[in-house]
Amino acid sequence: MKNKTDMPLKMKDVLREQISGGSLLPLQKLPSERDLSDLFSITRISVKDALASLETAGLIYKENRRGWFVSPPRVEYNPLSRSHFHQMVTEQQRIAETQLINISTMMAPSHYAKTLALTELTEIHVIERLRFIDGRAVLFVENCLISHFFPNIISENLTQSLTTLYQTKYNFTTSRSRFDVIPAAAPAHVAKALNISPGQQILKICRVNYNQHAQIIDCEFEYWRPDAVMISIDSIEH
Amino acid sequence: MKNKTDMPLKMKDVLREQISGGSLLPLQKLPSERDLSDLFSITRISVKDALASLETAGLIYKENRRGWFVSPPRVEYNPLSRSHFHQMVTEQQRIAETQLINISTMMAPSHYAKTLALTELTEIHVIERLRFIDGRAVLFVENCLISHFFPNIISENLTQSLTTLYQTKYNFTTSRSRFDVIPAAAPAHVAKALNISPGQQILKICRVNYNQHAQIIDCEFEYWRPDAVMISIDSIEH
């Protein structure tokens, strides 16, 4: 029964059409909120609502105070596979990069201690890294290693795969991993690194890895931009 | 440097506090947006923004034109396990219910045909069901079965586990399953059943099941309220 023009809906349809039709390409910037509000004669609040709903659908994303952009296709990610980030991304004809953000060594704070099933008096290394696909920051990773398993690891090149490093330098293979996938809000430090607004929706993956002696050796917290990834698992691969 | 009172932030803190502190219990209704906007002397837009950010964090949820409610704890769900919905929920000391929404029989439309790897001239049954935890609708499921594998299935009781039915009546066991997890927006028919606004964030799980003869027998599309679930997988269980 709606015979109003419903410009906000029209704006969504136009953008959807331009994205699927290829007039707007992945990573391309959309017009500014102010321009869109003039173009379609609607307020900026309506523009923001409409853009937010396209964002939820995974069609567009925003960068803090920079603007809105068209989302590239999702990468398929199997958290159970041995394949690491660079290999996985490359196999899907995309370009991967890793940037080291921070390393710190500390006594395990309670939430890490709990995940690693150890006491708070154990020393851990926390490695924070940012991962890019096709030049876009899509994943913030916190790796938390139990120090005594990995002497001198902090002097290694930590932009490569940690799994490979575990194997070649420390002779540890991952015999078992356990992980949780949770739709959540971005914590402040993650939001800053990914250049999104704090509290925005992200996909959180918490993983715990066991070595060949069934010892927990490290855990990992991954924070993905929700439009960048799709978890894909096949029971036959184990 | 912010020395403004920042009432929207204060509202979030108060609600967060009341939820974690137990003054607001799971499934309990929050004051209306208008009441909150009076209480904290902020506009309804700011109230909505603040509530939306608590929603993203998984603390509260809303029902269409009914109001905002406190989210119960997430259930842990392992899509690889043989355990079915009722069993999984019961094991976590929660109450499960299933409601049959609709059954239809048709020639496979293209997106189903693609997922099931068959031609569009194959007949399929589509079973739509709504699942509840502790009385709250949290999951909309579409099961799509290849008809010739399941003669007369539509006259069975379809609020029980389909996996069990496959086994007892048709002698099919699931030998392999493959699934994708995607943060997405709720399609209109799903939004209606779950009583959420169309386009709102949900967690979509697409699963394909193979029988003991390595034939694809059905696929399933699950749409979860994102605050209700957490995917939890352990590689050792296979």
Next chain:
DNA sequence: TGAACTCACTGAACTAGACCAAAGGATGGC
């Protein structure tokens, strides 16, 4: 050449209202 500065443009966050449509309780007729 290169580092520091300026400034226009961007979204972020907010105020102060408006009307609409669905939900659901209260009411009243039978």
Next chain:
DNA sequence: GCCATCCTTTGGTCTAGTTCAGTGAGTTCA
């Protein structure tokens, strides 16, 4: 006791602005 109708309350959607803070390109100056 039951059912239809009314009415209040709810969120949904929208208009029309404002102020603030980070971004980044261009400019200036040592």
